[in-house]
Amino acid sequence: MHRARPLRAGSYEGLDAKYLHQFVDHAVEYVKGHVHTNGMENFWCLLKRTLKGTYISVAAYHLFRYVDEQAFRYNERNHERGDLGRFRRVVRGCAGKRLTYKRLIGKDRSRNSDHVVGAPERKPPQCRRRS
Secondary structure, eight states, X not given: OOOOOOOOOGGGTTOOTTOOXXXXXXXXXXXXXXXXXXXXXXXXXXXXXXXXXXIOOOOGGGHHHHHHHHHHHHHTTTOTTHHHHHHHHHHHHHTTOOOOHHHHHTOOOOTTTTOOTTSOSOOOOOOOOOO
């Protein structure tokens, strides 16, 4: 019996050359060298557990903030100085930042209203590969 192979997703077409995109066809194999989905599956599992268990009620207009926080936690999980080093990095990021109640509840749509207090400047979430 011939099994049809799924087509590669077109959503990754046209990515800038600075991104390295490799994929694994799960119909054939689950790991190809260092290419696998375990890291992303772990990240999404942790995010869902946080949203369902820790925060419980999440407003749609704050969702990116929760994703940013979880990306920061995931990327800094093996900080060379442990929890204290990670905490110090968060505190350094708070200097000069102010979160007003209007911004917190989503009533302030000003230019800087999407900044998360304590997180690094807003960039697309990226998970680092452990070395």
